[in-house]
Amino acid sequence: MSKGTNRPTIIDVAKSAGVSKSTVSLVLQHSSTVKEETRERVQKAIEDTGYVYNRGAANMRGNNTGLVGLIINDLRNPYYTELAASTQQAFAHRGYATVIADTNEDPELERRVVNSMLEHGVDAFLMAPTHAGDGKAFDDILRAGTPAMQVLRKSDDRIELFPHFSMDYQHGSYLAAQHLINNGCKKIAFVGGLADREITNDRMSGLAQFVEKLEGEPSLYLGDVSRAFGYQTAIDIAKNSSEIDGIMTFNDLVAIGMMAGFAAEGIKVGQDIQIIGFDDIEESRFTYPTLSTIHCDVATFGKSTADVLIDWLENDVTPQKEKKFPVKLVARDSSAS
Amino acid sequence: MSKGTNRPTIIDVAKSAGVSKSTVSLVLQHSSTVKEETRERVQKAIEDTGYVYNRGAANMRGNNTGLVGLIINDLRNPYYTELAASTQQAFAHRGYATVIADTNEDPELERRVVNSMLEHGVDAFLMAPTHAGDGKAFDDILRAGTPAMQVLRKSDDRIELFPHFSMDYQHGSYLAAQHLINNGCKKIAFVGGLADREITNDRMSGLAQFVEKLEGEPSLYLGDVSRAFGYQTAIDIAKNSSEIDGIMTFNDLVAIGMMAGFAAEGIKVGQDIQIIGFDDIEESRFTYPTLSTIHCDVATFGKSTADVLIDWLENDVTPQKEKKFPVKLVARDSSAS
DNA sequence: CTGAAAGCGCTTACAG
DNA sequence: CTGAAAGCGCTTACAG
Numbered sequence: 001m002s003k004g005t006n007r008p009t010i011i012d013v014a015k016s017a018g019v020s021k022s023t024v025s026l027v028l029q030h031s032s033t034v035k036e037e038t039r040e041r042v043q044k045a046i047e048d049t050g051y052v053y054n055r056g057a058a059n060m061r062g063n064n065t066g067l068v069g070l071i072i073n074d075l076r077n078p079y080y081t082e083l084a085a086s087t088q089q090a091f092a093h094r095g096y097a098t099v100i101a102d103t104n105e106d107p108e109l110e111r112r113v114v115n116s117m118l119e120h121g122v123d124a125f126l127m128a129p130t131h132a133g134d135g136k137a138f139d140d141i142l143r144a145g146t147p148a149m150q151v152l153r154k155s156d157d158r159i160e161l162f163p164h165f166s167m168d169y170q171h172g173s174y175l176a177a178q179h180l181i182n183n184g185c186k187k188i189a190f191v192g193g194l195a196d197r198e199i200t201n202d203r204m205s206g207l208a209q210f211v212e213k214l215e216g217e218p219s220l221y222l223g224d225v226s227r228a229f230g231y232q233t234a235i236d237i238a239k240n241s242s243e244i245d246g247i248m249t250f251n252d253l254v255a256i257g258m259m260a261g262f263a264a265e266g267i268k269v270g271q272d273i274q275i276i277g278f279d280d281i282e283e284s285r286f287t288y289p290t291l292s293t294i295h296c297d298v299a300t301f302g303k304s305t306a307d308v309l310i311d312w313l314e315n316d317v318t319p320q321k322e323k324k325f326p327v328k329l330v331a332r333d334s335s336a337s
Numbered sequence: 338m339s340k341g342t343n344r345p346t347i348i349d350v351a352k353s354a355g356v357s358k359s360t361v362s363l364v365l366q367h368s369s370t371v372k373e374e375t376r377e378r379v380q381k382a383i384e385d386t387g388y389v390y391n392r393g394a395a396n397m398r399g400n401n402t403g404l405v406g407l408i409i410n411d412l413r414n415p416y417y418t419e420l421a422a423s424t425q426q427a428f429a430h431r432g433y434a435t436v437i438a439d440t441n442e443d444p445e446l447e448r449r450v451v452n453s454m455l456e457h458g459v460d461a462f463l464m465a466p467t468h469a470g471d472g473k474a475f476d477d478i479l480r481a482g483t484p485a486m487q488v489l490r491k492s493d494d495r496i497e498l499f500p501h502f503s504m505d506y507q508h509g510s511y512l513a514a515q516h517l518i519n520n521g522c523k524k525i526a527f528v529g530g531l532a533d534r535e536i537t538n539d540r541m542s543g544l545a546q547f548v549e550k551l552e553g554e555p556s557l558y559l560g561d562v563s564r565a566f567g568y569q570t571a572i573d574i575a576k577n578s579s580e581i582d583g584i585m586t587f588n589d590l591v592a593i594g595m596m597a598g599f600a601a602e603g604i605k606v607g608q609d610i611q612i613i614g615f616d617d618i619e620e621s622r623f624t625y626p627t628l629s630t631i632h633c634d635v636a637t638f639g640k641s642t643a644d645v646l647i648d649w650l651e652n653d654v655t656p657q658k659e660k661k662f663p664v665k666l667v668a669r670d671s672s673a674s
Numbered sequence: 675c676t677g678a679a680a681g682c683g684c685t686t687a688c689a690g
Numbered sequence: 691c692t693g694a695a696a697g698c699g700c701t702t703a704c705a706g
Binding site for chain 2: 007050052053054055056057059060063065066067070075076078081082084085088089092097098099100101102104109112113115116117118119120121143144145227228230231256257259260263264282283285286287288289290
Binding site for chain 4: 010026053055056060061
């Protein structure tokens with residue numbers, strides 16, 4: 001199907017309205033220099049001809065396309081789905097269309113989509129980058145001079161170039177650990193999250209501050225960030241480590257998998273063992289028992305961060321290098337003592 | 338931040354390589370008419386100058402932008418998240434960047450984003466449209482002559498213009514009803530889904546074929562497609578309609594909400610009452626009990642449909658007007674008899 | 675308040 | 691095999 005072979009141009013509109021194409025261009029930009037009557041005539045001509053504005057052509061003169069690149073490491077994870085949905089909405093609100101790509105934690109793919117978006121001339125990037133990136137993608141962005149922010153995780157340390165906005169995971173981890181301790185837990189495990197990543201370290205950092213209140217070191221079950229990994233680990237713990245009485249997970253997904261695993265083993269979460277997740281995705285309010293967690297307000301985060309990016313772009317206000325949004329404890333039934 | 342103020346052009350590359358800009362353009366398009374040695378010289382110049390291809394400028398001559406518009410009614414619903422993720426990936430694989438918008442079931446917003454994407458010159462649309470659309474958005478698309486497909490739901494009846502690809506919801510509904518009947522259910526309720534919508538009607542249609550095997554008409558609890566609605570309805574049924582022994586839901590989200598509601602009321606799903614969902618989102622394998630459902634393979638659907646759209650675009654193969662992908666029953670513990 | 679002209683960064687015949 | 695020229699659909703000073 002050949003698309004809009006004869007899409008009308010401003011020249012067609014100009015002819016139909018009996019004015020010059022400059023005048024048409026002026027009314028398209030709501031210039032106040034055009035006489036009201038002329039403006040109306042042009043408007044009518046636009047409707048008659050079925051003209052649609054061609055931003056691509058307009059962009060050739062100025063240097064902004066009205067496109068922003070949104071790069072997500074794992075779109076299917078509800079935490080990042082919410083990031084994508086909220087930032088996209090904020091961009092639309094500011095008049096920008098969003099070009100999206102899910103990189104599936106693949107740094108090669110990440111670099112390819114960055115370059116594709118650069119060719120399309122995106123005005124800025126909002127990236128939840130892959131963990132294993134080698135910085136090449138950011139080098140490409142830097143060379144093009146396109147502003148870019150890292151959100152919810154960081155893969156490039158040049159935060160003066162690529163500001164890093166995230167949540168206060170360390171404080172969240174502290175709150176989670178404190179909560180379990182206050183509820184009387186003595187043997188605590190941390191489950192999920194890949195080793196040697198900043199975000200994993202942050203999310204388990206809270207435990208370190210309570211070691212003297214624990215019986216022995218916390219057990220670490222690092223691994224995939226998935227329901228499936230949580231499920232398996234719960235089975236494992238039920239069978240081999242029944243002394244564990246409290247669990248902090250990397251995120252809610254892992255916790256939800258664990259609850260299903262414990263249920264299958266006949267272990268009552270909230271009574272026999274306490275669990276607290278991280279993120280507070282919607283699902284966590286509808287599990288049984290309901291899941292205690294650290295609430296991260298991604299919707300607010302996304303909107304606010306998108307606005308910061310656009311302000312950088314349009315008004316030249318450089319974002320601070322690093323910002324951590326507050327989190328809070330939400331105690332539900334999975335950690336009732 | 339001013340973006341790429343002095344982004345190099347093919348002229349800069351041409352100068353650096355000591356050739357004309359036409360030659361640079363030729364190597365950019367992998368033309369075989371360029372001598373190998375010249376090609377290498379140009380390649381080096383590209384790297385030296387840090388040139389990035391400007392698709393916007395290139396598009397002005399031809400008429401395809403390499404952008405496709407993906408419009409989703411509710412991106413936060415995992416069923417549609419999967420659609421977005423799988424189609425985006427398929428488009429990327431075919432060399433297209435995806436411009437995305439979540440319309441949040443708002444027809445006004447839908448029309449606005451359609452027009453924004455039209456201005457950006459998307460080559461095609463893949464839409465999971467809002468239900469309440471008045472067809473204006475499709476009129477706009479039609480006028481621009483841009484190919485568009487309706488997926489997973491239909492809001493415009495001109496399927497010869499806007500082909501409708503979906504899943505065989507009616508058959509799925511039949512399988513679900515049959516399953517509950519075979520398991521001995523006599524009083525069945527259908528929960529969730531807004532009234533007077535084709536998709537709601539399809540998803541409950543299976544019950545009609547078994548009325549003679551039921552005690553009385555099925556009870557209908559139509560409403561929001563959400564965990565919250567499921568939760569409330571379960572409480573309601575537990576308190577007021579304890580004769581109901583089997584439940585079909587509009588989708589898994591509703592079913593998951595119901596399972597939490599029943600659990601809170603002390604009703605054992607799978608024993609006291611049987612539930613079957615629809616969609617088979619990942620979450621359904623990790624509830625307790627695990628959720629029986631109708632499996633819709635959205636990942637395969639998305640990839641396949643994206644390819645059909647691109648083939649339409651590139652190779653002029655017009656899609657069939659309507660296509661329904663197969664679904665299948667997945668019996669798990671929520672409907673163990 | 676409106677029109678004629680140049681130019682944005684490419685591609686595409688057309689010469690050579 | 692490579693270069694000079696026209697043109698894609700806009701915007702932007704600049705005249706008038």
